[in-house]
Amino acid sequence: MFNDILEAAACIIERDGLGGVSTNAVAETAGVSIGSLYQYFPNQIAILAELTRRERELLRGGISGVALKREDASLDHAVEDMIKAAVVHQLARPRLARELDFAEASLDLIPKTELMGDDIISSVAAMLRRHAYPRADEAAQDLVSMAKGMIDAAGLAGETDAAALSARVRRAALGYLRY
Amino acid sequence: MFNDILEAAACIIERDGLGGVSTNAVAETAGVSIGSLYQYFPNQIAILAELTRRERELLRGGISGVALKREDASLDHAVEDMIKAAVVHQLARPRLARELDFAEASLDLIPKTELMGDDIISSVAAMLRRHAYPRADEAAQDLVSMAKGMIDAAGLAGETDAAALSARVRRAALGYLRY
DNA sequence: GTCTATACGCGGATAGAC
DNA sequence: GTCTATCCGCGTATAGAC
Numbered sequence: 479m480f481n482d483i484l485e486a487a488a489c490i491i492e493r494d495g496l497g498g499v500s501t502n503a504v505a506e507t508a509g510v511s512i513g514s515l516y517q518y519f520p521n522q523i524a525i526l527a528e529l530t531r532r533e534r535e536l537l538r539g540g541i542s543g544v545a546l547k548r549e550d551a552s553l554d555h556a557v558e559d560m561i562k563a564a565v566v567h568q569l570a571r572p573r574l575a576r577e578l579d580f581a582e583a584s585l586d587l588i589p590k591t592e593l594m595g596d597d598i599i600s601s602v603a604a605m606l607r608r609h610a611y612p613r614a615d616e617a618a619q620d621l622v623s624m625a626k627g628m629i630d631a632a633g634l635a636g637e638t639d640a641a642a643l644s645a646r647v648r649r650a651a652l653g654y655l656r657y
Numbered sequence: 658m659f660n661d662i663l664e665a666a667a668c669i670i671e672r673d674g675l676g677g678v679s680t681n682a683v684a685e686t687a688g689v690s691i692g693s694l695y696q697y698f699p700n701q702i703a704i705l706a707e708l709t710r711r712e713r714e715l716l717r718g719g720i721s722g723v724a725l726k727r728e729d730a731s732l733d734h735a736v737e738d739m740i741k742a743a744v745v746h747q748l749a750r751p752r753l754a755r756e757l758d759f760a761e762a763s764l765d766l767i768p769k770t771e772l773m774g775d776d777i778i779s780s781v782a783a784m785l786r787r788h789a790y791p792r793a794d795e796a797a798q799d800l801v802s803m804a805k806g807m808i809d810a811a812g813l814a815g816e817t818d819a820a821a822l823s824a825r826v827r828r829a830a831l832g833y834l835r836y
Numbered sequence: 837g838t839c840t841a842t843a844c845g846c847g848g849a850t851a852g853a854c
Numbered sequence: 855g856t857c858t859a860t861c862c863g864c865g866t867a868t869a870g871a872c
Contacts, residue, residue: 496763500866512866513837513839513841514837584675584756620829623811627804631799632798653828654832679848681846
């Protein structure tokens with residue numbers, strides 16, 4: 479039920495964007511009444527916040543999983559693996575990912591202490607530091623934002639070839655790090 | 658008057674994001690009544706569309722101006738100059754740029770034939786082709802999206818040093834092209 | 837716990853006076 | 855051409871029956 483509501487919101491976002499997310503639409507899509515919806519979530523924002531939290535957790539898990547599995551990997555391989563994880567995740571539901579990113583940044587309704595984006599950047603920064611890369615925090619922000627930009631645009635354009643896209647993001651990322 | 662309304666909308670977006678843009682708020686901020694507003698714009702969308710068109714025109718002008726002025730420049734220099742133009746433009750009003758980008762992509766309310774984003778990508782692609790760079794269209798999309806991603810994130814984080822940011826975007830772009 | 841019905845406010849848009 | 859006043863629909867949220 480709880481999950482049905484979240485998935486309904488996700489589907490609406492994929493079809494109509496954030497603007498289509500009304501409590502009525504979510505309830506109807508989820509197959510429950512508006513009254514029931516409010517027994518699971520105190521308000522509309524809470525739905526978006528929880529959805530964002532879950533999606534971000536998936537991405538964060540994939541990325542830090544890669545980082546932990548191969549602590550001995552070279553910097554290039556670590557970056558490559560992280561990019562692959564990000565591409566696969568983001569291409570799975572491109573519009574959803576894009577709209578939620580925007581929601582998080584614009585409607586700052588997710589507790590600031592728990593900012594998800596920072597979490598992922600921190601993982602990347604930690605990886606860079608492990609390889610003694612200078613200015614790790616700055617570089618991590620740049621890597622994440624360039625990758626996000628490229629992947630969002632590719633998803634919006636309808637690209638589906640994760641391998642090809644990963645390779646291109648890799649060129650930008652490794653080029654940035656080496657230059 | 659026309660311009661007052663557009664500037665009012667821009668200010669509201671900078672302060673409250675797209676969600677704060679109501680016709681009432683725009684009219685009040687512009688110092689006109691709601692009735693007068695509707696003599697200049699047929700509806701709310703038209704305001705956002707025209708604002709987007711103007712902002713995009715500024716960026717497009719800066720970028721293609723650079724491209725035309727120095728047709729003899731090397732690929733690296735051409736890319737560098739375009740990046741500088743983009744960074745300067747986007748850092749001038751970071752949140753406005755970011756929100757309008759999202760509005761254009763999500764609320765597809767700007768005539769599809771006149772898609773502004775494609776226009777800029779085409780300029781970049783033409784420049785790449787002039788230098789015989791392979792897969793120019795794909796590369797142009799990647800360059801624009803990685804730059805947009807990095808600049809948006811930097812603007813959101815409050816960065817203001819255009820030179821430093823340009824240098825970092827340049828690393829990613831040239832790294833991508835050379836790799 | 838789930839429903840229906842409804843109160844309430846806000847925002848888009850128009851009418852019509854001046 | 856600019857204003858005020860207003861209509862109308864939509865969306866949030868709650869009340870209260872079952």
